[in-house]
Amino acid sequence: MDTRLLRYFVTVVEAGTVSAAAHQLHMTQPSLSRQIRQLERQLELTLFFRQHGRLHLTTEGSEFYRTARDLLQRHQEAAEYAAHLAEGRMARISLAAPNTTLTDIVAPFVATFRPQDPVPSVTEMDIDADLHLALNSYGMVVAPVRWPPQAHALHLANLPVWAYVPERHPWVKRQSVLLEELVQETLILPTVGFKARRVLDAALDQAQLSATTTLETRHSQVALALTAAGRGAAILTDDPRYGLHQLKILHQGEPLQIHLYAAWRPGHHAHATLANLAQRLKEFCLDRYPG
Numbered sequence: 001m002d003t004r005l006l007r008y009f010v011t012v013v014e015a016g017t018v019s020a021a022a023h024q025l026h027m028t029q030p031s032l033s034r035q036i037r038q039l040e041r042q043l044e045l046t047l048f049f050r051q052h053g054r055l056h057l058t059t060e061g062s063e064f065y066r067t068a069r070d071l072l073q074r075h076q077e078a079a080e081y082a083a084h085l086a087e088g089r090m091a092r093i094s095l096a097a098p099n100t101t102l103t104d105i106v107a108p109f110v111a112t113f114r115p116q117d118p119v120p121s122v123t124e125m126d127i128d129a130d131l132h133l134a135l136n137s138y139g140m141v142v143a144p145v146r147w148p149p150q151a152h153a154l155h156l157a158n159l160p161v162w163a164y165v166p167e168r169h170p171w172v173k174r175q176s177v178l179l180e181e182l183v184q185e186t187l188i189l190p191t192v193g194f195k196a197r198r199v200l201d202a203a204l205d206q207a208q209l210s211a212t213t214t215l216e217t218r219h220s221q222v223a224l225a226l227t228a229a230g231r232g233a234a235i236l237t238d239d240p241r242y243g244l245h246q247l248k249i250l251h252q253g254e255p256l257q258i259h260l261y262a263a264w265r266p267g268h269h270a271h272a273t274l275a276n277l278a279q280r281l282k283e284f285c286l287d288r289y290p291g
Helices: 003-015 018-025 029-043 059-086 099-110 131-137 195-207 220-228 271-288
Strands: 048-051 054-057 092-097 119-124 140-143 152-160 162-165 176-178 186-190 213-217 233-236 245-251 257-264
Touching: 003 018, 003 029, 003 059, 018 029, 054 059, 092 099, 092 131, 092 271, 099 119, 099 140, 099 271, 131 140, 140 271, 152 271, 162 220, 186 195, 186 220, 195 233, 195 245, 195 257, 213 220, 220 233, 257 271
Parallel strands: 092 119, 092 140, 176 245, 186 213, 186 233
Antiparallel strands: 048 054, 140 257, 152 257, 162 233, 162 245
8 A cells, every 4th residue: 555645645634624735745736636536446435525615534534544644653663663774773682592691691681771772672592592593583692602603703701610519518618629529429410401511511521420429400490499408519500599609610620611602693784783782791791700
């Protein structure tokens, strides 16, 4: 449907007369009348009737007026939004991250957004999600994965994989624990869908070690709760809870850690905005997790 005709119709209704509307539209009255008749033919509706020399809306015309006005408003909003996109601006941004990253990093970062920032939406994603699909489905993905060279990716931080023990544990005055010591404990592990579990498994395999006893849970909060209940040491990257003590896990003299990145698709129209947000997220991570 020609939005030009809709605009003519709405103007006639709001101006009250064809002559007043024609003046506003910088048209002749006969020309505007022809355009209105053309719209009526396209719609197969009678929009106006004439009484005592004046035009009045029919019931159909009154109903259609509300629809036409709404369509014109949406058309204007779409045009403005398209202009923002063409200028590289973003009105909204969709963020995706795995569970722990979403809870401990992305959500707290979103809390720092300013009024002039894009309106964010946040989605939890699987750490094994198709990376190409993820880059094309979300404005920015924050995840501890190695991105392909063609993606725009910014390294945000190296985050320790922690061993959590309760306050009464003999290790509470220590800052770290050797991998060789750790395997003597009952380990409360997240499933392989968590990066912390994969990093630990890789280190154990390299060191040719295995844990004496393990418990596995799909929920990091449950792992921390079990640790608080004295059932073992939880291996996670989550922020501490329940008054637990966290220790870095050392393997070959280095702490186990994950490498966190923010990534977005190449050629994104709002590359500059995304790069700015990613840099702010990097600074947020470094401030939140110093050293």
